[in-house]
Amino acid sequence: MAGEIHQHETELEVRDYECDLQGVVNNAVYLHYLEHARHRWLEAVGLDFAALHARGIDLVAVRIEIDYKHPLRSHDRFVVRSSLRREGRLRIVIDQAIDRLPDNRLVARAKVVVACLEQGRPSAPQEVFGVFDRLARAE
Amino acid sequence: MAGEIHQHETELEVRDYECDLQGVVNNAVYLHYLEHARHRWLEAVGLDFAALHARGIDLVAVRIEIDYKHPLRSHDRFVVRSSLRREGRLRIVIDQAIDRLPDNRLVARAKVVVACLEQGRPSAPQEVFGVFDRLARAE
């Protein structure tokens, strides 16, 4: 993906309890990593996931595709790189990659489709999608 | 604990993702089992944890003591046995034991001290503690 600009990066490390009996990070945990990276990014641009929920605005993943390329193990450090693009009027796509550190070996690559609900109904509130559009243009 | 009457029992089985790299159920997961058993009990007597929260009433654990006696492993089935007693005006104690099935080997024993918050302040609302008192007397 030459030329791809990753707009947000967050560094994390594996916690032993995230490994399962195969000795590698459990599949579901990668979705936690990806979510945490997205929420940190939201926070960095002034969108507070919890505060939005309290006001009836919920960002929800409607589809996730994830390719597992190489497992993370105990003690591994890694970076989650995320970029964002608009998809139609009501959705955004966040492309995310997890790379192990320090060797940058690709661990997983994901595409997360996110929609927004206001009081439970699909919506694209300006306070949220205005930020998304600025992030998408920045790419 | 001869003569002990366990007032509520719930049967569960280990899920593989709950095991960590030691091949046994991770310590923290037992607290999940205990919580799930308590919530099922609440539900069985007409107290809905989520609905109470929505109305500003939160049951919270203020102290947990747990002794790990024998680890659970992949495929193990087990029962969580719970009993309840009042402790002072504002607290209850739930004694819980996890026993492996079918051999009833003791897996863990816990004492969970629970308080109630209304709008964030300690409280003993009758709709909740009235039920607790009936459960405690039933023992």
Add this chain to the structure above:
Amino acid sequence: MAGEIHQHETELEVRDYECDLQGVVNNAVYLHYLEHARHRWLEAVGLDFAALHARGIDLVAVRIEIDYKHPLRSHDRFVVRSSLRREGRLRIVIDQAIDRLPDNRLVARAKVVVACLEQGRPSAPQEVFGVFDRLARAE
């Protein structure tokens, strides 16, 4: 998907700790449900995930696609329906659907691509893929 034969079903219920601050089951938890359903199915046909790992044979998800259709909430019961098909020499695909009970509302639909590693290398051991082929033909 008229005519689809779901070869395995497992019933579960939401545990409150699986819900996040939005009050619905967290995205990653659905992957736990799907994994647990797959492992139960393996167990039912004589393949023990933990025992295979102990002998150096690991079944690993290499790709997961999941569409989230309707969120599960506290107390919800649901069924995970799974079916299996071979994909090439080294992979199988498990199609899974989560339906809420008792109304059978579609909660999520997933496609899980699974590969097998022996001592860390891609493999298709007969003891495992022989079972998969019988399951696939049964459909």
Add this chain to the structure above:
Amino acid sequence: MAGEIHQHETELEVRDYECDLQGVVNNAVYLHYLEHARHRWLEAVGLDFAALHARGIDLVAVRIEIDYKHPLRSHDRFVVRSSLRREGRLRIVIDQAIDRLPDNRLVARAKVVVACLEQGRPSAPQEVFGVFDRLARAE
């Protein structure tokens, strides 16, 4: 606890998926934080939890007492402070406190009793307990 020397500190932050439907970090998650802090400490002094397990040496918690003083919420940063003391020939006690940052408000305080198993039997291998004794004396 004036005069107490905390021998190890690790800083972490709440991840949103760790919060439950009450909007606060779920009880069981604090045990994850405490375990992760212990394993980081072990790692810092040359003991690798996963590598020890691979060689048949398992450190296991046999008892945990935890007092929940103030809940952590979305975005909170916190520090886990740990100190260690020997208890008899076969056990150590790790006292741990979680303090919110930057105000150092006490979140939880725990006492974790740890034993060591070699090939499943209680043991006090010198390579492990020698390190523990140095850490305990350092206090």
